Amino acid sequence: MKWSDVIGHQIQIEMLHEAVRRQRLPHALLFAGPSGIGKQIVARLLAKALLCVQNSETDLQACETCGSCRSFDAGTHPDCLTVSKPEGKAILPIALIAGEGDERGRSGLCYDLSLRPMLSRRKIAIVDDADCMNAEAANAFLKTLEEPTPDTVIIMISSQPDALLPTIRSRCQMLRFRPLKSSEIAELVIRLEWVDDRQVAEEIAALSDGSLSQAAQLLDPRWRELRTMLWTGLSAEKLETGRFAAELLEQMESKASDAGERRNAWSWLLRFAVEFYRNELTELTRELSDFAPTDNTPNGVSNCWDRLERTNQLLDRCLEEESRRDDNLNVSLSLEAWLTDLAQLRRKESAVR
Numbered sequence: 001m002k003w004s005d006v007i008g009h010q011i012q013i014e015m016l017h018e019a020v021r022r023q024r025l026p027h028a029l030l031f032a033g034p035s036g037i038g039k040q041i042v043a044r045l046l047a048k049a050l051l052c053v054q055n056s057e058t059d060l061q062a063c064e065t066c067g068s069c070r071s072f073d074a075g076t077h078p079d080c081l082t083v084s085k086p087e088g089k090a091i092l093p094i095a096l097i098a099g100e101g102d103e104r105g106r107s108g109l110c111y112d113l114s115l116r117p118m119l120s121r122r123k124i125a126i127v128d129d130a131d132c133m134n135a136e137a138a139n140a141f142l143k144t145l146e147e148p149t150p151d152t153v154i155i156m157i158s159s160q161p162d163a164l165l166p167t168i169r170s171r172c173q174m175l176r177f178r179p180l181k182s183s184e185i186a187e188l189v190i191r192l193e194w195v196d197d198r199q200v201a202e203e204i205a206a207l208s209d210g211s212l213s214q215a216a217q218l219l220d221p222r223w224r225e226l227r228t229m230l231w232t233g234l235s236a237e238k239l240e241t242g243r244f245a246a247e248l249l250e251q252m253e254s255k256a257s258d259a260g261e262r263r264n265a266w267s268w269l270l271r272f273a274v275e276f277y278r279n280e281l282t283e284l285t286r287e288l289s290d291f292a293p294t295d296n297t298p299n300g301v302s303n304c305w306d307r308l309e310r311t312n313q314l315l316d317r318c319l320e321e322e323s324r325r326d327d328n329l330n331v332s333l334s335l336e337a338w339l340t341d342l343a344q345l346r347r348k349e350s351a352v353r
């Protein structure tokens, strides 16, 4: 992969190039931004170029042929140290950062960084999920950040930089990464050969919130089926809460084998609902703007305003549900309560008319 292959993030990449040209690259960087948008790809390209032994010190291009570049591509570079949260774990264990028990101070990232480089001019550490360090690990890591060994560059990656210790944040130069544009996600989905149909790629991209990892989940047609099912139900004249809740639940459970996956399905469902009502708002706003000021159809206008207000309330209810973060959430109960509220909001409106 080369810099030119990266989609999006051109400003951030240019800032890194400029810093290297001026020989002003900070020894600790913090790449912050939503997950699944390519922060790690940029970090790896930066690391590879900084480790390359053929390029000049002011040029951030890896030669692709030297021993360092080859070793980097093989994932065996002794001077590129990477740590990340282990699969299925919520925290980055202290063992990876500073060693544990008898090994404290004699293994882990901080120790490895204190050693001299073996193949390249410097050592690079990539700390993914940096905000997942617990206080003990963060404090151990802080010492390394405060007294860096010369010729080390630490790249921390975080989707929740506010969760980092302020003392850590203040010792890093933060580079903020933005979500990708929908068109960029569609382009990536095609380029990665995840789908070959551009319309499907655009549909996935529109739902992905600018995140490739979310787009990856939407490749599964069952998520898109869930969305179709929800949208059909929400468009129906009458919302039959009980039956509809049971159908949706069945569809979600066919996707989810445990409570965590069920919660994931639930958050997708809410995201689809938010999208549904946002689309409806856009449509209504367009309808309203079509009424000319001299239009002699006051009923039409007021009807449209009423629907606009109702849709806003429905959207608010979905957003409220989406903002609830509860690990002990009972999906089935929440689903029913939410649909009941939606049905009630819709009934209230019909009664007014």
Ligand SMILES: [Zn+2]
Pocket: 052, 053, 054, 055, 062, 063, 064, 065, 066, 067, 068, 069, 070
């Ligand atoms: Zn090279």
